[in-house]
Amino acid sequence: MxxxxxxxxxxxxxxxxxxxxxxxxxxxxxxxxxxxxxxxxxxxxxxxxxxxxxxxxxxxxxxxxxxxxxxxxxxxxxxxxxxxxxxxxxxxxxxxxxxxxxxxxxxxxxxxxxxxxxxxxxxxxxxxxxxxxxxxxxxxxxxxxxxxxxxxxxxxxxxxxxxxxxxxxxxxxxxxxxxxxxxxxxxxxxxxxxxxxxxxxxxxxxxxxxxxxxxxxxxxxxxxxxxxxxxxxxxxxxxxxxxxxxxxxxxxxxxxxxxxxxxxxxxxxxxxxxxxxxxxxxxxxxxxxxxxxEPAPRRGEPDDIKCVELRALSAGVTAWQYGIARKASTPITLLSCEDSTLRKGIVVFLVTRGSRFDPILAQYCCQHRKELVAQVVKSMCPCKSLEV
The missing domain is CATH 3.60.21.10 (Metallo-dependent phosphatases)
Structure with a gap:
């Protein structure tokens, strides 16, 4: 056969x-x-x-x-x-x-x-x-x-x-x-x-x-x-x-x-x-x-971004991994996160690798390059000299 x-x-x-x-x-x-x-x-x-x-x-x-x-x-x-x-x-x-x-x-x-x-x-x-x-x-x-x-x-x-x-x-x-x-x-x-x-x-x-x-x-x-x-x-x-x-x-x-x-x-x-x-x-x-x-009706999916963020963090996702994954959130929401370690990981990711994986991230990184680099410098990250 x-x-x-x-x-x-x-x-x-x-x-x-x-x-x-x-x-x-x-x-x-x-x-x-x-x-x-x-x-x-x-x-x-x-x-x-x-x-x-x-x-x-x-x-x-x-x-x-x-x-x-x-x-x-x-x-x-x-x-x-x-x-x-x-x-x-x-x-x-x-x-x-x-x-x-x-x-x-x-x-x-x-x-x-x-x-x-x-x-x-x-x-x-x-x-x-x-x-x-x-x-x-x-x-x-x-x-x-x-x-x-x-x-x-x-x-x-x-x-x-x-x-x-x-x-x-x-x-x-x-x-x-x-x-x-x-x-x-x-x-x-x-x-x-x-x-x-x-x-x-x-x-x-x-x-x-x-x-x-x-x-x-x-x-x-x-x-x-x-x-x-x-x-x-x-x-x-x-x-x-x-x-x-x-x-x-x-x-x-x-x-x-x-x-x-x-x-x-x-x-x-x-x-x-x-x-x-x-x-x-x-x-x-x-x-x-x-x-x-248009979209079909959604069934049983989390609608609240914060809910998804908390679920990701409770699963033990590191700041770096979560910064890359972004889950169901947006860069601007993530950058306003109160957790400084998480925020630093997100910023480092956006500056160093964010534009590689995603067109939305690429556009965001281009628009906010100076802001992102400034936040890296402020956080004293090891890659502070890098630009997007």
């Missing part, structure tokens, strides 16, 4: 698991282990540039916002009735990363030809230890086994997809080390996301209004201008680059004279940004339609 075939008994088990997950109820550790073993077999047979046929619905970041993922399926159609292509960042920040990524993997195993799941920069061991998925696995399973199972599986996720040889889909953006799609096909992708190099760039880079290549404020990947995207599309006979990775308030945003589009599928991102979400439907005739949607 091939990797794309599912036995009757397995189908029945998977159907039950998918039904359970759709109720936002996590699977057992053993079920997750077996599911990911099956998924690994399927993903090993997929390319770094995975071909996808239309019709297909292309989706951006989800970030553990499970109820919004359920809303996406309600609006866009259930899998397998609708073909889906997800462009990464299934975990971190939201409260239900475990249920979100497990559901998508279960759908991949059940309907391998109907759903494609790409790797985002958050499908990484290092990033998930910082932004919440690791802590969520500890909280829900009592150990890190499920986190390890999933992060091992992430290494096998395809890096990019190609819809009808025309629409190039990936999480982040282009790389100065990549001229054509064959360069990507030749990668050994089964590894942790590197800190630099072409594989890193595909997951971290962003389009920019300025021409050429630029230094990314994230600290990883590059910014690339319209001249770069036009040349890449021309070289590879592409009509469009579809990517995720950036919060856009309308759920989608055109760039580079409609040569590049950003799609973001997590409405009211981090439960506070107030943005719409969207998906891109590509029909049989390769026509494009954006469907926007």
């Amino acid at each position: 091939g990797v794309n075939s599912v036995s009757t008994d397995t189908s029945s088990d998977l159907n039950e698991q998918i039904e359970q997950l759709m109720q936002c109820k996590p699977l057992s550790e053993q079920q997750v282990r077996m599911l990911c073993e099956k998924a690994k077999e399927i993903l090993m047979g997929e390319s770094n540039v995975q071909p996808v046929k239309s019709p297909v619905t292309i989706c951006g970041d989800i970030h553990g916002q499970f109820h919004d993922l359920a809303e996406l399926f309600r609006i866009g159609g259930k899998c397998p009735d609708t073909n889906y292509l997800f462009m990464g960042d299934y975990v971190d920040r939201g409260y239900y990363s475990v249920e979100t990524v497990t559901l998508l993997v279960a759908l991949k195993v059940r309907y391998p030809q109907r759903i494609t799941i790409l790797r985002g920069n958050h499908e990484s061991r290092q990033i998930t230890q910082v932004y919440g998925f690791y802590d969520e696995c500890l909280r829900k399973y009592g150990n890190a086994n499920v986190w390890k199972i999933f992060t091992d599986l992430f290494d096998y996720f395809p890096l990019t997809a190609l819809v009808e040889s025309e629409i190039f889909c990936l999480h982040g953006g282009l790389s100065p080390s990549i001229e054509n799609l064959d360069n990507i096909r030749n990668f050994d992708r089964v590894q942790e996301v590197p800190h630099e190099g072409p594989m890193c760039d595909l997951l971290w880079s962003d389009p920019d209004d300025r021409c050429g290549w630029g230094i990314s404020p994230r600290g990883a990947g590059y910014t690339f201008g319209q001249d770069i995207s036009e040349q890449f599309n021309h070289t590879n006979n592409l009509k469009l680059i579809a990517r995720a990775h950036q919060l856009v308030m309308d759920g989608f945003n055109w760039a580079h004279e409609q040569k590049v589009v950003t799609i973001f599928s997590a409405p009211n991102y981090c439960y506070r940004c107030g943005n719409m979400a969207s998906v891109l439907e590509v029909d049989d005739c390769r026509g494009h339609t954006f469907i926007q949607f």
Whole structure:
């Protein structure tokens, strides 16, 4: 039996698991282990540039916002009735990363030809230890086994997809080390996301209004201008680059004279940004339609930022770790914290590493650079000479 075939008994088990997950109820550790073993077999047979046929619905970041993922399926159609292509960042920040990524993997195993799941920069061991998925696995399973199972599986996720040889889909953006799609096909992708190099760039880079290549404020990947995207599309006979990775308030945003589009599928991102979400439907005739949607009703999630802060602190999170994670708060709220040790850790993080991981942090750090550096100096931190 091939990797794309599912036995009757397995189908029945998977159907039950998918039904359970759709109720936002996590699977057992053993079920997750077996599911990911099956998924690994399927993903090993997929390319770094995975071909996808239309019709297909292309989706951006989800970030553990499970109820919004359920809303996406309600609006866009259930899998397998609708073909889906997800462009990464299934975990971190939201409260239900475990249920979100497990559901998508279960759908991949059940309907391998109907759903494609790409790797985002958050499908990484290092990033998930910082932004919440690791802590969520500890909280829900009592150990890190499920986190390890999933992060091992992430290494096998395809890096990019190609819809009808025309629409190039990936999480982040282009790389100065990549001229054509064959360069990507030749990668050994089964590894942790590197800190630099072409594989890193595909997951971290962003389009920019300025021409050429630029230094990314994230600290990883590059910014690339319209001249770069036009040349890449021309070289590879592409009509469009579809990517995720950036919060856009309308759920989608055109760039580079409609040569590049950003799609973001997590409405009211981090439960506070107030943005719409969207998906891109590509029909049989390769026509494009954006469907926007608002947040689904939230159930049982902490609404009060202070509640989340106290929960994080009571769990023994250090000032440095919490400063990085930020949990469900904002930089300005954190900087007003009365705990001087915690505040110092936050300030040090913002100055030294804040712009690397998050576009919201990057913008904040640029706007408040002098204030942040001054607070580091005032606190007599060891990195007081650094600037953002």
